[in-house]
Amino acid sequence: MYEKRRKVTLLTKKYRAGRKWLKLHPPQVLALGFITLFIAGGFLLWLPVSTTRHISFLDAFFTATSASTITGLNVVDIGSTYTLFGQIVIMCLIQIGGLGFMTFAVFTVMILGRKIGLRQRLLIQEALNQPNVGGIVRLVKVLIIFSLFIELAATVLLSMDWVPKFGLLKGFYYSLFHVVSAFNNAGFSLWPNSLSDYVGDPVVNIIITVLITTGGLGFIVLVDIWYSKQFRDLTLHSKLMITGTLVISVISMLFFFLFEYGNPGTIGGLSLTDKLIASYFQGVSPRTAGFNTIDFSHIHEGTALIIMLQMFIGAGSGSTGSGIKVTTFLVILLAVMSFIRGKDQTVVFNRSIKSSTIMRSIAIVVISLTTVFVAVLILTVTEHASFFTVLFEAVSAFGTAGVTMGLTDHLSTAGRFIIIFLMFLGRVGPLTLAFSLSAPKKSNIRFPSGDVFTG
Amino acid sequence: MYEKRRKVTLLTKKYRAGRKWLKLHPPQVLALGFITLFIAGGFLLWLPVSTTRHISFLDAFFTATSASTITGLNVVDIGSTYTLFGQIVIMCLIQIGGLGFMTFAVFTVMILGRKIGLRQRLLIQEALNQPNVGGIVRLVKVLIIFSLFIELAATVLLSMDWVPKFGLLKGFYYSLFHVVSAFNNAGFSLWPNSLSDYVGDPVVNIIITVLITTGGLGFIVLVDIWYSKQFRDLTLHSKLMITGTLVISVISMLFFFLFEYGNPGTIGGLSLTDKLIASYFQGVSPRTAGFNTIDFSHIHEGTALIIMLQMFIGAGSGSTGSGIKVTTFLVILLAVMSFIRGKDQTVVFNRSIKSSTIMRSIAIVVISLTTVFVAVLILTVTEHASFFTVLFEAVSAFGTAGVTMGLTDHLSTAGRFIIIFLMFLGRVGPLTLAFSLSAPKKSNIRFPSGDVFTG
Numbered sequence: 042m043y044e045k046r047r048k049v050t051l052l053t054k055k056y057r058a059g060r061k062w063l064k065l066h067p068p069q070v071l072a073l074g075f076i077t078l079f080i081a082g083g084f085l086l087w088l089p090v091s092t093t094r095h096i097s098f099l100d101a102f103f104t105a106t107s108a109s110t111i112t113g114l115n116v117v118d119i120g121s122t123y124t125l126f127g128q129i130v131i132m133c134l135i136q137i138g139g140l141g142f143m144t145f146a147v148f149t150v151m152i153l154g155r156k157i158g159l160r161q162r163l164l165i166q167e168a169l170n171q172p173n174v175g176g177i178v179r180l181v182k183v184l185i186i187f188s189l190f191i192e193l194a195a196t197v198l199l200s201m202d203w204v205p206k207f208g209l210l211k212g213f214y215y216s217l218f219h220v221v222s223a224f225n226n227a228g229f230s231l232w233p234n235s236l237s238d239y240v241g242d243p244v245v246n247i248i249i250t251v252l253i254t255t256g257g258l259g260f261i262v263l264v265d266i267w268y269s270k271q272f273r274d275l276t277l278h279s280k281l282m283i284t285g286t287l288v289i290s291v292i293s294m295l296f297f298f299l300f301e302y303g304n305p306g307t308i309g310g311l312s313l314t315d316k317l318i319a320s321y322f323q324g325v326s327p328r329t330a331g332f333n334t335i336d337f338s339h340i341h342e343g344t345a346l347i348i349m350l351q352m353f354i355g356a357g358s359g360s361t362g363s364g365i366k367v368t369t370f371l372v373i374l375l376a377v378m379s380f381i382r383g384k385d386q387t388v389v390f391n392r393s394i395k396s397s398t399i400m401r402s403i404a405i406v407v408i409s410l411t412t413v414f415v416a417v418l419i420l421t422v423t424e425h426a427s428f429f430t431v432l433f434e435a436v437s438a439f440g441t442a443g444v445t446m447g448l449t450d451h452l453s454t455a456g457r458f459i460i461i462f463l464m465f466l467g468r469v470g471p472l473t474l475a476f477s478l479s480a481p482k483k484s485n486i487r488f489p490s491g492d493v494f495t496g
Numbered sequence: 497m498y499e500k501r502r503k504v505t506l507l508t509k510k511y512r513a514g515r516k517w518l519k520l521h522p523p524q525v526l527a528l529g530f531i532t533l534f535i536a537g538g539f540l541l542w543l544p545v546s547t548t549r550h551i552s553f554l555d556a557f558f559t560a561t562s563a564s565t566i567t568g569l570n571v572v573d574i575g576s577t578y579t580l581f582g583q584i585v586i587m588c589l590i591q592i593g594g595l596g597f598m599t600f601a602v603f604t605v606m607i608l609g610r611k612i613g614l615r616q617r618l619l620i621q622e623a624l625n626q627p628n629v630g631g632i633v634r635l636v637k638v639l640i641i642f643s644l645f646i647e648l649a650a651t652v653l654l655s656m657d658w659v660p661k662f663g664l665l666k667g668f669y670y671s672l673f674h675v676v677s678a679f680n681n682a683g684f685s686l687w688p689n690s691l692s693d694y695v696g697d698p699v700v701n702i703i704i705t706v707l708i709t710t711g712g713l714g715f716i717v718l719v720d721i722w723y724s725k726q727f728r729d730l731t732l733h734s735k736l737m738i739t740g741t742l743v744i745s746v747i748s749m750l751f752f753f754l755f756e757y758g759n760p761g762t763i764g765g766l767s768l769t770d771k772l773i774a775s776y777f778q779g780v781s782p783r784t785a786g787f788n789t790i791d792f793s794h795i796h797e798g799t800a801l802i803i804m805l806q807m808f809i810g811a812g813s814g815s816t817g818s819g820i821k822v823t824t825f826l827v828i829l830l831a832v833m834s835f836i837r838g839k840d841q842t843v844v845f846n847r848s849i850k851s852s853t854i855m856r857s858i859a860i861v862v863i864s865l866t867t868v869f870v871a872v873l874i875l876t877v878t879e880h881a882s883f884f885t886v887l888f889e890a891v892s893a894f895g896t897a898g899v900t901m902g903l904t905d906h907l908s909t910a911g912r913f914i915i916i917f918l919m920f921l922g923r924v925g926p927l928t929l930a931f932s933l934s935a936p937k938k939s940n941i942r943f944p945s946g947d948v949f950t951g
């Protein structure tokens with residue numbers, strides 16, 4: 042990491058000498074790119090051709106931000122407010138935001154037939170949180186082809202359920218929209234009650250959750266899985282991501298089932314099978330995707346607490362999810378456990394975790410907690426709502442999770458700006474930080490050290 | 497620290513060989529001591545001679561726990577429920593809990609004229625969170641004399657205000673009770689509305705806040721101040737404690753003043769001078785003492801958030817306050833700031849902070865956050881109250897701060913047990929952890945390293 046930074050700094054300096062506009066660092070370009078996307082998307086969605094009724098620019102801007110940052114919080118109903126054109130704009134924003142702004146920049150360069158430059162490589166490297174400059178172009182090609190293939194396959198599968206229900210065109214279009222939304226962990230739905238009509242539908246539940254989980258693991262893990270024959274061949278990062286995702290999801294399911302079992306507002310009235318399916322779906326989705334098959338305004342506070350923790354943890358590095366990231370959470374947990382046991386290094390899967398990685402994880406968590414605390418503090422002044430729904434909304438926006446207990450519809454203008462800012466920070470922040478945070482090398486390592494990507 | 501632990505382990509082993517009852521480690525003895533105090537105090541307060549009306553054993557036990565852990569949360573009104581005898585029992589529990597269970601054990605040994613043994617020294621060392629075994633006896637003598645002197649002086653000063661108001665005996669007794677309660681950061685008051693009648697009284701406000709701050713700095717800092725001629729002579733720990741306490745208090749005052757300025761339920765109806773005095777008091781007291789001069793059930797949610805942060809941070813190591821401790825908070829903050837700036841060590845006041853200290857701080861925070869999270873999760877099931885008051889109550893109990901937004905009176909039986917457990921863990925936990933947590937030595941230190949006590 043340290044050497045990478047040095048290399049990057051040297052290269053940046055070299056470039057700077059040559060060209061003026063290169064004064065911006067990669068994370069700054071990334072942030073500017075997102076802001077451009079918000080504004081361009083906002084204008085497109087504000088056009089009369091995009092909407093069925095007049096909406097304010099702030100509403101359109103909110104939708105564009107929510108789509109670009111793949112959050113899924115909405116101040117207007119997507120299905121009834123936006124025309125087909127508007128919905129396709131949203132789908133494009135989700136795809137750009139999800140597959141990665143930088144990945145698409147390269148893709149454009151490749152299409153134009155121009156050789157990929159170092160600057161572009163650095164930007165993608167930043168976006169994917171990858172430590173090595175080499176192999177990036179190949180990785181990008183693989184992930185784009187891979188992603189589009191998965192999305193296409195899933196759309197076909199989902200169409201087999203929805204075409205008979207809605208007819209050929211509508212059935213296919215609805216499938217495509219929800220698949221793109223699920224794989225990119227956006228959580229946008231064309232139905233105002235999200236996927237609540239499919240609470241007990243096994244096909245929809247399985248396809249959507251598989252897409253969510255795949256997208257949430259992160260491309261690095263997916264590529265790693267693709268080239269590995271068995272679990273032990275995987276990198277430490279992939280092992281942690283897979284184990285972590287599994288454990289967190291299962292724990293969430295159990296808590297959801299226990300807390301909501303008798304709740305008539307959620308799954309209390311369902312059959313045992315549907316209760317289990319709903320718990321499974323809500324154990325996977327709220328963490329980062331934000332689809333829901335039950336009404337979140339009636340969930341138990343205990344469930345909401347667990348979901349908030351999930352949203353704060355989020356998904357994987359370089360994935361379509363945000364949050365502090367599963368590995369960041371695990372690294373801190375493992376480090377604390379090792380410390381309590383009196384060990385002088387943190388070892389997992391026979392690899393020690395660098396103390397610089399631990400420190401980096403802590404920095405990410407501290408900055409994230411501070412951000413959410415300050416945002417909630419301001420929201421308690423600007424909003425007239427219960428503290429709990431405000432806290433839930435802020436965590437959901439920062440983790441770009443997108444589930445809500447109902448506050449989004451009632452946000453004040455100031456509140457909307459804070460939520461927009463949280464979505465932006467949540468999506469760009471950890472990546473931006475990843476670059477800004479330095480990580481000095483340690484000398485006295487006994488175990489061979491494995492790379493873990495945090496934030 | 498490491499060597500200390502080795503020494504302790506060796507000595508413990510030596511003692512174990514000789515005597516069976518020495519199988520318990522110091523933190524375990526400390527915890528057992530507290531539990532004994534809870535039960536003994538509970539029984540004493542349950543006696544008919546202690547109360548003006550019949551109360552349940554759980555109520556008496558709750559009061560005893562709250563007094564011994566110097567928390568200040570109460571399910572019954574102290575002034576009207578307990579007789580003079582009962583109140584004196586409470587005052588003794590506060591004094592024992594505040595000056596330290598272990599300090600008193602040694603004190604007893606000294607009174608009995610027996611030479612102080614190594615085992616006792618280890619116990620006090622644990623209680624005071626002191627890394628050196630040597631000098632403990634002298635330190636204990638100094639702190640007890642010092643504490644009693646301060647309490648006596650403050651009682652005389654406060655009597656000058658209250659004797660004219662309540663008559664000689666009552667005035668003196670009320671002064672003594674509130675001075676003991678303030679210096680030990682217990683927050684117990686003989687009035688049901690705490691010190692609300694003195695919201696604008698400068699004498700009461702100054703005496704009480706000076707006692708709170710003095711007690712909250714910790715004896716180590718007080719002794720250090722006593723022997724130092726100027727700020728630069730102080731240890732790094734003392735410098736951090738003094739600066740941290742000052743900054744946190746001032747920020748809290750500002751926020752309190754801003755958030756509550758126009759709130760008719762708190763300071764909205766007061767004169768500007770009284771508003772400032774009330775903000776000053778509430779900026780100092782809720783962090784650990786728990787006295788209040790305004791009604792906390794009407795505070796703004798923003799104020800409550802700031803107060804929760806204060807309560808979680810708490811006071812100093814080896815002080816009469818609890819929480820994660822000011823230094824723990826500062827160490828993490830400084831470490832994160834250094835990391836973001838790309839520095840490979842955390843330097844403050846020309847001293848670097850050991851990475852083992854940073855790791856220890858993180859362990860304390862993670863364990864504390866987890867404890868509060870789990871407690872709140874259970875309380876959302878057992879209590880029928882708003883999430884915010886539940887969260888506030890749990891943080892207040894864990895930080896043994898003792899302010900409440902009104903939940904204590906309405907706690908269910910299960911809820912009472914959880915709050916009792918939180919008070920116990922909050923008071924014993926960080927000390928117990930301090931001993932259990934190991935801290936390996938680092939070799940590559942460039943700056944001379946300064947000791948910082950965290951937790």
Ligand SMILES: [K+]
Pocket residue numbers: 111112113226227228329330331441442443
């Ligand atoms: K989402």
Ligand SMILES: [K+]
Pocket residue numbers: 566567568681682683784785786896897898
């Ligand atoms: K207290």
